[in-house]
Each structure stands twice: as structure tokens, then as C-alpha cells.
Amino acid sequence: MNSTYGTNFRVAIFGESHAPAIGVEIEGVPAGMKIDRDALQAFLDRRAPGRDAYSTSRQEADIPEFLCGVKEGVATGAPLVAIIRNGDTRSKDYGNLANVPRPGHADYPAEVRFKGHQDKAGGGHFSGRLTAPLCIAGGIALQLLARAGVTIEARAVRIGGETDPEKMKDAIAAARAEGDSVGGVVEATVKGLPVGVGDPMFGGLENRIAQAVFGIPAVKGIEFGEGFAAAELKGSENNDPYGIVEGQVTPLTNHAGGILGGLSTGAPLVFRVAFKPTPSIAKEQDSVDLSTRTPVKLVVKGRHDPCVVLRAVPCVEAAAAIALYDAILEWRKEPA
Ligand SMILES: Cc1cc2nc3c(=O)[nH]c(=O)nc-3n(C[C@H](O)[C@H](O)[C@H](O)COP(=O)(O)O)c2cc1C
Numbered sequence: 001m002n003s004t005y006g007t008n009f010r011v012a013i014f015g016e017s018h019a020p021a022i023g024v025e026i027e028g029v030p031a032g033m034k035i036d037r038d039a040l041q042a043f044l045d046r047r048a049p050g051r052d053a054y055s056t057s058r059q060e061a062d063i064p065e066f067l068c069g070v071k072e073g074v075a076t077g078a079p080l081v082a083i084i085r086n087g088d089t090r091s092k093d094y095g096n097l098a099n100v101p102r103p104g105h106a107d108y109p110a111e112v113r114f115k116g117h118q119d120k121a122g123g124g125h126f127s128g129r130l131t132a133p134l135c136i137a138g139g140i141a142l143q144l145l146a147r148a149g150v151t152i153e154a155r156a157v158r159i160g161g162e163t164d165p166e167k168m169k170d171a172i173a174a175a176r177a178e179g180d181s182v183g184g185v186v187e188a189t190v191k192g193l194p195v196g197v198g199d200p201m202f203g204g205l206e207n208r209i210a211q212a213v214f215g216i217p218a219v220k221g222i223e224f225g226e227g228f229a230a231a232e233l234k235g236s237e238n239n240d241p242y243g244i245v246e247g248q249v250t251p252l253t254n255h256a257g258g259i260l261g262g263l264s265t266g267a268p269l270v271f272r273v274a275f276k277p278t279p280s281i282a283k284e285q286d287s288v289d290l291s292t293r294t295p296v297k298l299v300v301k302g303r304h305d306p307c308v309v310l311r312a313v314p315c316v317e318a319a320a321a322i323a324l325y326d327a328i329l330e331w332r333k334e335p336a
Contacts, residue, residue, distance in 0.1 A: 001114075001125060005212055008329035009144075011137040011322055013215075015083075017122030017129045023083035024133035026069070028329065029140060031077025035070060036143055043139040046314040047131060049305070061087065064136050082136045086129075099291045100298050104279025111290060128217045128308060131315040138318020141325040148328060150192040154316045156309050157272070159184035176306035179282030183218075183275045184309035186316045190258070190269035190324065197264040197324075197331045204262020205269070208327050212319040213273055218308050221274035225257020240267070273316050280304040 004012040008028050015022025041063065048062040062084055069080025098120065101107035106126040110118045118124050142152060157163060160171025160182035168184070175182045198205035210222050230238050233255070240251035251267045258269035280300045287298040305311060 003125070003130075003215075005215060005322060006326040008333075009141060009322060009326040011134075013130055013133045013137075015086075015130065015133065016119040016124040017086070017127035018124075019086060019119065021083040021085045022130060022133050023064075023067075023081060024137050026080045026082075026137050026140065028326075029069065029075040029077070029080050030144070031075055033075040033140075033144065034073055035075060035140060037073065039143065040064070040136070040139040043142065043314055043318075044132065044135050047135050047311050049311065062132050080140075082133070084132050084136075099289050100287050100296055101290065102279065102298065102300055103285050103287060104276070108290075122302070126217060128305070128311075131216055131312070131318075134215065134322075135314055135318045138315075138321045141321035142317065144325050145321055145328070148192070150190065150324065150328070152188060152190045152317045152320050152324070154186050154188035154313045154320075156313055157185050157187045159307055159309050172307040172310075175277075180306070181278035181281050181304075182307045182309075183220075183277040184307065186273045186275065186309060186313055188269075188271055188273070188316050188320055190320065193258070193264040193266070193269060193324065193328075194331075195264055195266040197327050198259065198262045199327075199330070200262045203330075205259045205264060205324075205327060206262065208323040209271065209320055212323040213271075213316060216273075216312060216315045216319055218275045218278070218312070219273055220276045222271055224259055224269075224271045226255045227257070227272065230255065240265075271320075273312075275309050275312055278305050278308050 003014065004010060006028070010027040012025045014024070044062045044064070064082040064084055067081040067083060069076055069078050101111060105123060107120065110124070110126065122129065145152065156168060159168035160175060162168045162171045171182050198208070206224050213219055213222055226233065226238060238255045240253045240256055242249055243252045244250065248266070251265055254267045254270065256265060256267070257271060258265050258267045280302065281304075282300070285298050285300070287296055288294065289296050
């Protein structure tokens with residue numbers, strides 16, 4: 001399994017949902033960086049489960065322990081390792097799944113690929129829980145970006161087909177009441193990126209961000225600026241004309257979502273991420289027993305988010321922060 005990202009700010013995520021711990025190794029945190037632990041904790045708390053009626057009741061404190069790479073709150077420049085100990089595991093909830101893959105989960109392809117050796121409890125390494133260490137790395141990247149004047153803010157803009165925040169919550173509650181789940185869309189805006197960060201072709205900002213964002217479980221799509229809607233526009237509608245604003249060459253509209261040719265344009269970078277409905281649902285589903293190869297009716301037990309979108313909002317910020325800080329380090333290597 002390969003769960004690493006980046007070249008200059010390298011992030012390797014490890015652990016399994018019901019293992020003693022999950023965590024992250026980060027290379028590229030600059031020596032001397034003072035990690036703001038309170039800000040990091042506040043960021044992790046936005047993702048943590050069991051905080052409201054709209055997410056799983058699994059309780060986890062999600063407090064990172066730094067094993068190395070940090071001394072007295074300051075990064076040493078050596079590889080940094082942070083773990084979160086798993087507390088509230090109930091592997092027995094998964095006992096009946098040993099040979100029955102859950103629809104919508106990685107169980108079946110993982111069983112074939114890893115020959116049954118993968119840890120199945122709680123989804124193992126495929127679990128949404130692995131977004132906690134993603135948020136440790138992302139939280140640190142966000143602090144590094146803030147020093148460079150770059151901010152990232154994401155929010156849920158659609159859940160269960162609803163765009164009004166109260167109706168979104170109602171859609172989640174209704175899905176939970178039916179033993180079902182809903183998906184939705186998170187929109188992120190990045191401000192303060194200098195012009196020209198990124199690379200053409202395979203190293204473009206879109207590519208980099210998409211690769212990191214698809215590391216978040218349940219992500220099924222990403223679009224930048226007008227995205228798929230651009231396919232329906234005329235060039236005259238989709239192009240962003242330039243003007244001079246406060247002495248700077250500036251795109252006057254932002255259909256491009258702040259990226260042209262893989263490079264930042266100086267306009268805010270805007271992208272939207274589509275999340276599928278949570279695969280674990282209380283409704284009975286069809287599956288097969290892999291050992292007997294016979295059909296079975298499956299009822300997924302355990303505690304699950306009826307919608308992952310609200311908890312995924314900081315995960316999107318984290319993934320984008322890792323990608324953009326990595327890209328900025330690449331851009332800084334170029335001679336002025
Ligand atoms: C923050 C977060 C929490 C999640 N919680 C759950 C959950 O409680 N139950 C569940 O079935 N899936 C949950 N997921 C989604 C699954 O982990 C994911 O759909 C599954 O591993 C299959 O991967 P894929 O959807 O990326 O193909 C969560 C995802 C995220 C981002």
C-alpha cells in the first residue's frame with residue numbers, strides 16, 4: 001500500500017481504524033517552525049467524530065502525540081512523526097463482515113489485492129479515520145501557508161441536494177432516520193497565492209490538488225472554477241478578461257478558478273469536491289459470502305456518519321494545504 005504524497009513536503013500516512021494508533025510522518029517541516037498546538041487542535045476538532053447529531057457517535061479525542069521532529073514545540077527539521085491513539089474501537093461490530101464485502105466500501109477489491117491479509121476492522125487503512133493524520137499534516141501546512149500569506153477556507157455548499165444550511169442538516173437527519181445516507185459538495189477558496197505557482201501538464205495545480213483531495217475517502221469528483229459547466233459556455237463567456245487593479249494585472253472574472261496552464265493566476269483558487277453518500281447504511285443490502293460464494297443479506301452494524309460531508313470540510317482544507325505548500329516549495333526553488 002502506498003499512502004504517501006508530495007516531493008518537498010512529504011506526507012506518509014499510516015495506521016488502521018482499529019489499530020493501537022494512526023499517524024503521519026512528515027518530511028519538509030522547516031527547522032525552527034513553532035507549531036501552534038492550540039490552532040492545530042482546533043483544526044483537528046473540526047473533523048473529530050461524535051461532536052453532534054449529524055456524525056458517527058464514535059468518540060475520539062484526536063489529540064496528536066509528537067514522537068519526533070519537534071522539540072519544545074519547535075520543529076527540529078528532522079522527519080516529524082505524530083500519532084493519535086485509537087481509543088473507542090468496537091471491532092466486534094465488524095465480526096460478521098469477515099467474509100462478506102460491504103457494498104460501497106473497499107472490502108472486496110482490498111480482499112483480492114491484499115489476499116485477505118488487510119485489517120478489515122473498521123475499514124482498516126481505508127477508513128475515514130485516516131483523515132485525522134491527514135489533518136495533522138494539513139494543519140501544519142496551513143500554518144506554514146499562513147506565514148506566506150496564503151489562506152484556505154472550505155464549506156459545505158450542498159448536502160442531499162439541498163443548499164440551505166438548515167435544509168442540509170434536515171436532509172442528514174432524514175437520511176439517518178431512514179437508515180440511509182446522503183452525499184454532497186464542499187467548496188474551497190484559496191487566497192493569497194502568488195502568480196505562477198504550479199507547473200504545466202502533469203505538475204499543474206489542478207493535478208496536485210486533485211491527487212491530494214482524492215486521498216480523502218468518499219471523494220468522487222473535483223472541479224475547478226466553472227468546472228463541468230465550462231463545457232456549456234462560449235469562449236467569450238468563459239474567458240476572464242484582464243484589467244489593472246491597484247497597479248496589478250488582474251483577471252476581472254474568475255471562471256478559471258484561479259488556474260491557467262496549471263499555474264496560479266493571482267485570482268482566488270476555487271474548487272468544489274463531490275462526496276458520495278456514506279457507504280455504511282443500516283438498510284439491508286445484497287452481498288456475497290466470499291468463502292462459500294453464495295448470496296447473503298447484509299446488515300452493516302457499527303456507528304457511522306449518515307453524511308461525511310460536514311466532517312470532510314477540514315479534510316479538504318488539509319489536502320489542499322499539503323498540495324499547495326508542496327507546490328510553493330517547488331516554485332521557491334527557481335532562481336529569482
Ligand atoms: C471524515 C470521513 C468520515 C467517514 N466516515 C465513514 C463512516 O462512518 N462510515 C462509512 O461507511 N464511511 C465513512 N467514510 C467514507 C469511507 O471511508 C469510504 O467511502 C470508503 O472507505 C470507500 O472509499 P471510497 O469511497 O474513497 O472509494 C468517511 C469518510 C470521511 C472523509
